[in-house]
Amino acid sequence: MLSRAVQRLLGFGFAVLLPTLAAKGGSVWETSDLSRAVTVLTIALAYWGSLTCVQRMSRFPGVRAYLLSIPAASACFGIPFLLLYVTSIELIDELYLASYLLTSLYCTAGYWVGRHYRVHKLAVVPFGKALSLCHSHGVDWRYLETPDLGEARVDGVVADLRAEFTPEWERFLAHCTLNRIPVYHATTNFERLTGRVQLGHLYENRYGSLQPDEGYEALKRSLDVLAVLALMPVALPLMALTALAIRLDSPGPALFTQPRMGFQCRPFVVYKFRSMFIDHRGTGFTQDGEDPRITRVGKAIRKYRLDELPQLFNVLKGDMSLIGPRPESMDLADWYQKDVPFFHYRHVVRPGISGWAQVEQGYAAEVDGMNEKLEYDFYYIKNISLWLDLLIVLRTIRTVLTGFGSR
Incomplete structure (x- = not known):
């Protein structure tokens, strides 16, 4: 239920299908077939674009995704509306506006609830420099003593992948990967949480990996x-x-x-x-x-x-x-x-x-x-x-x- 794919589908039903079905049979639906098709297709693409923008930007550290929802939805709905207006293609304005408002509401409320009621949980493998880099940043850290998560549910496992592990810990990391639990390198995870590349660890990035595209x-x-x-x-x-x-x-x-x-x-x-x-x-x-x-x-x-x-x-x-x-x-x-x-x-x-x-x-x-x-x-x-x-x-x-x- 917390996966992004499921959230996208739920939002599609709420922000696209619901207003479309509600409009059928009403006076706002009494337009040409072309207008109805263009309106439904445009709001579907605008909804998908809004969620994509927010999800892509929310991957960066310190981002409050719920604050990005309205700007993203405004851009993704506004730009197609202006383009279609210039080309004189008629839209069902009431349906378009309803979908925009529902998309903004769904994204803002969903991300706000997620930020305030869901704490990011990460397990830490106690080898190398992982312990020194895994603290604060609003994360619920779970410091492992044995290669076993037990009943704990975590969003990922952090390890110094350049450290030497015992065979038990190597099997544990492989088991996590097989079960779709992300395994993060300690310095990469630090960058992901802080938005900084530590100068002392710059050699690990190699100069070539910092070369812009x-x-x-x-x-x-x-x-x-x-x-x-x-x-x-x-x-x-x-x-x-x-x-x-x-x-x-x-x-x-x-x-x-x-x-x-x-x-x-x-x-x-x-x-x-x-x-x-x-x-x-x-x-x-x-x-x-x-x-x-x-x-x-x-x-x-x-x-x-x-x-x-x-x-x-x-x-x-x-x-x-x-x-x-x-x-x-x-x-x-x-x-x-x-x-x-x-x-x-x-x-x-x-x-x-x-x-x-x-x-x-x-x-x-x-x-x-x-x-x-x-x-x-x-x-x-x-x-x-x-x-x-x-x-x-x-x-x-x-x-x-x-x-x-x-x-």
Whole structure:
């Protein structure tokens, strides 16, 4: 009953078949055969797409799937509706709306119940470094003393697969696999729960496994350009108002430029709105707490990320992507390279306006914070995909609305 296939079928009956059967015989059903067929087919595909989006994004750590249900359903139902409207193909609007509302309700309620009343249970095989990596993260850990689950029901077994096991434990892991109980490698499970690739375990991933897919990189570049062009009608007036506010608030230019370390360690010039006084000196990075160099307007545009808007032009030029590791200044990049292992490997992908580290961690400038930030960046590089990028976009919207992680 808890499998995804069963949940999909139950939802299909609730959100697609139920409103369709209820509409039969009513006045809303009195349309052409083509309209009825197109409506039923479209809501079936939109429902399936909604659940697929939520399930794919919910695989990443820290995701509250019930918060993604309404945005996913709105996109999957809204886009086909607009396309059919443009092509003048008639839909049964009442049936379409009912299915959209039921899909949103089913996904939101189902994932909310699952999050609040179902605890993830994992059994731990006590060999190697499994014990040191298996703690907290909202998981009910079951530390095994013998190679037997007994009557316990678990969602998976975690083991250090590079450790040496006795024959009894090897048979136990094989038995789990045969009975469809997932067996996770300890470091992979840590990444799955935290969204970070530990620097000390980076050698286990091998550099090649962190190499992004070239096909998706090409698709990502095309999507970046299309998204920026679509945003420009809204972004340009907002940039004009922001530039005016900066000029009225303090003397100096509205734009700020700075050399940054970019794709494949090539330097480029990043564009930002100026958020500091031009005659105040300080360290090479924003200070903790109240930085006296930041202007009144600067505090507001930093909090809501409006200072990043000119980087849309960096995206069009190809220096940056909408999503990726944040580019560091050349001074900070040189500093981090000396103190942070594997730092330059983060430049294997284009830097982004927003990224996994920003939505998970916020701002980091000190070396300790940079180590954690780099672990998030490596997780992004290792798992780069359309679904992860979509998740970051949604979390970035939340960040802009709440001001999380601003400095």
